[in-house]
Amino acid sequence: MGTTQRHKGMGLATDNKMLQSAALVTWKDQSKSSIYDMDCDSEDEVDLLLASSRSPIGAATPLHNADTEESPKFKAAIPSWALLNKSSSHETVSTTYLILLTCGTFGLQNVWSLLLANGTPYLLSIGFSRSITALIWVAGPLSGTFVQPFVGAISDQYVSRWGKRKPFIVAGIAGAVLSIMGMAIMRISATRIYIWFARDYVGPHTMANLARVFVILWICILNLSLQPLQVGLRSLIIDACPSHQQSQASAWSGRFTGLGGIATYLLDDFLIRRYQDRTFEVLCIVTSLSLIITNLPCILLIRERRGSLETVPDRQTFWLLRLAKRLIRTTRRMPASIKYICMVQFTSWLGWFPFLYYNTTYISSLDLRQTDSEETPNSSGVQAYLIFAIVSFYCSVVLPWTKPSASRSSNPVYPGSKMDHLGKYINIILPRLWFFSQILFAICMLSTMVISDTLGGTFMVAIVGISWALTQWIPLALMSAEIANLRDAKSCEFSQEEGDGDDETGSLMSLFNVAISAPQILAGILCSGLFWLLGGAGTGDSLGWALRMGGIASIISAFLMVWLKR
Template sequence: MDGPAASHPKVVSFRRSSEPGRGSVDALNEQSPLLLPRNSVNEAGHPLLQVVSPIGSDDWQGDADAETKSTWYLFLLTLGGLGLQIGWSVETSNGSPYLLSLGLSKSMLALVWIAGPLSGTLVQPYVGMKSDNCRLRWGKRRPFILGGAAATILSLMILAWARELVEGFLGIFGADKESQGVKMCVILFAVLFVYVLDFAINVTGIRAFLVDCAPTHQQESANAWMIRTSGIGNILGYLAGNANLPKYLPWLGNSQFKVLCALASMIMALTVAISCVSIKERDPKWDDDPPQQDGLLSFFKSLFRSVRMLPDQIKRVCEVQFFAWIGWFPFLFYITTYIGEIYVEPFFAANPNMTDAEIDEKWEEATRIGTRALLVFAITTFAASIFLPFIIPPSFEAPELQAATPMTPATPMTPHSAAGSGYFSLKHESKRPSKTRLKRLEDKLQVLQISSLTLRRSWLLSHLMFAFLMAMTFFVRSTTTATILVGLIGVPWALTGWAPFALISSEISKRDAMRRGLIRPSTRDAALVAAGEDEASSQGADQAGVVLGIHNVAIAAPQVIATLVSSAIFRLLQKPRGSTGDDSVAWVLRFGGCCALVAAYLTRRVKEEKEDADLRGRRAS
């Protein structure tokens, strides 16, 4: 060979063909700008790029898609979660007291919060599938993130001003705002927008955005950053809820809930906009053509087929989540009411004949006490999200790029963005890039890692800890003790927001990288994944939107069970508003703790890359 072509390796692709009946091998062509062949050498015979396997499995192929993203990049990638979490924290911490103040009963309140499970079961899988099939140049996820955030903001503001909107509208027709009919209309309107709000929140696909833009070896880190930014959102939301906001910001509303919704909306708009503008998705036009769908019936058929074909690892995580979230749902929605009941109990005992206005005033104070406990909970969660990734070793490590000497003067360049697109450019460097201060600090903190404490084992321990703390409600008698208990629950909550998503995201990303030729398969099953010929890959049942949608069903559907059980417990045990001795919420929390024990048992079946690699190493030795 002579001329310039002699020093330029050919570039091939392992993408699946969109033509029917063709596998990935048939789709190979020399013009596809996706993959550098293995063992490329220059004229002197020196390797251009060598990648060392991080877990001893020879899986890593290596490219810019697998290069380590900066901490700043991961922060911007997950920043949108901060704003959305503030909106969620406002709904969970103040939604129940707000609806109760409108005249809704506890038993009916439990049925209202079925909105979340319904929206998660129906909306997110549909939106996930639609985003997987989206081919807009903006990307697959960003159009849905922006649309969902806008709808969430609008729903929050309408919900906060529900009473004024309904009373003003009916007042046009001469209706008395104190009449029972107007009050009932206010309740129905507010309940309607609770549903709209939950549906809108589920349209945003921040988690799928994260899976698409972070490399496989950083999925755990990215999900850790997601729980950190969400933790900051929780802290801000609960900190604001603990203050007397109408006193300081009267121009945003005359009630706590109105000001909270206004602040949450402004922060949500800012953070989601920054995240979507800063992070670029890879152009979806390079993906295969999406399958044709004929209406809603076709969607449900496709969804049920995808559930059956889920990869085993993802199925096991979903099974754990099913039982875990029967326990978490009561805690998230009723813990403020639980602490509030402890606070108002002595006041109701001292004055059993309080007026409705006096009861409302005491419950306003009780809600602030409950929100203060949730602030402690959010701080603990954030602290755990910072500390735990340093003591839990990563399942994947970044592939190390060895120095290549001497180098050829030029290499093929392919379209890619700094935001983690699916296309890479191979860069020749004479030496390894220098480490940043943050990277050096992380290297030093590796001495804190407990080698036997894998992410899966930590998740199992979190279920046991949650169950134990729920059992401790038998002994709680003061708001101080209750606040300490709620603060401790921040530790298992940090793992709940990190471990399952990290395990699923790593599996999705790894399978996608295999199909695109970025990771070399080391087993027969992995080879089928790489060829797109295993059951899940061939039917698109391992795409980020579909999988995270189904995972959300595993989170949302059991909440229906929790809601129905909670409603039954409330009907049996609740007492009239203003009465003493109402411990119905405590029994709902204890029921959730029992379900966490089942989740802990099922977590034992979840596999983990690090454990599998250690087992292979022991067998080999």
């Protein structure tokens, strides 16, 4: 009888093992469908990728095996935030950590707000026409389209004891501060140089033209400097944050972006009343200090991944040709989900360019037509932009809290599954909110056909703040989540000898920025031609038509979202 029970027990144990094996095979089959196109050469590589994510309860994971845990191959693949506790990519970092990681975007937004709210009035004040101004602002999109991809590729392969991204952040800050201060002193220094040295040799008209040339030069240097700063900050957020917290990091980045805009416009409104024609110069000094101070916590306190510091890559890695080939390869291997995000971004930013660069001037033109006064003409435009920034910041704080919690989800959560609560949030809720932002922006831009006073224009700009908050948060959150998942899936492919040579975070974020920058080039050229056709001087009506053109582009973007989803 004891023998019979022993045989029955052995049979039950065998059945349990068979059931566990079948469950594990089923889980692996489901997970394989969610793994990105990794170009794996064998079934073993797929199994290794699956094991590098989160294993089912009770299953052994190679990363927790004593033999593999001591292997340099696996240590080099784990980000620094995971090395602290030797935990998986599902380790959660604190809110304080996220704040320190993303606070640099506050200073970056100060720079953009300086250009958006005061750039066009400043250029008009030194003698540029509005059609020429539109072409000058194309320098930023040109830099983002043709410079940032190479900066991102170099950053992916850069080896330094200071990290992969921080040297680029520091270099970008240095160049930005130099160019901002150059613009600040240009008007004063040009006048002094003319009085002291050139009055007997050239006329004031020639000196004014020379000053304009230097202003264009400083703007170009500023736009070039912002490329390594942008790609460094965005890539560092992805590198130093766990995959499941990318949406939180993007939300904090959006909040600091909103706060940066509010701070700049509040200060701008105060300075206009006190200094009037010296507002731009004072604001440049404050912006430079803010850019330095807000990026210090990120530079000094955030620890970067150290896997690539063990070895020095071949110098051929930095050849321009190899970088170009790398970018082409990254573009070809880009997952369909990332291509979808970039395509929608392209059409969306065709519409955002006219609004961002000309909405303050548009509101000011409405004010001038209404009051027939030229006293502080940019004040009403800056006040409207301040309300826009406040609405945008409020939405950036409130909307991310719509994220569902794991406790409210009735579905089981499988590693790599896109149908868990987080997957539903990223794949369903966020795209729907993004679609809503496109429609809302289009309605606001087309409403300029009936807006005739400052109050109506200010209300329209305030409503656009909702769309701006969603545009700043959702595409970046979707992109960051996709790149982080791709990074985690690929992490076990790379050995210590290879370092992080195949890290494509910077390259993918640069291509994401190309989808933002390239349409602005086209939009800038179209705006310049529109201003030239409608009178050259750039009347309020021509500004209105530029905004309406942006609304049409936003409608196209919304339809593109629906078509691509199908």
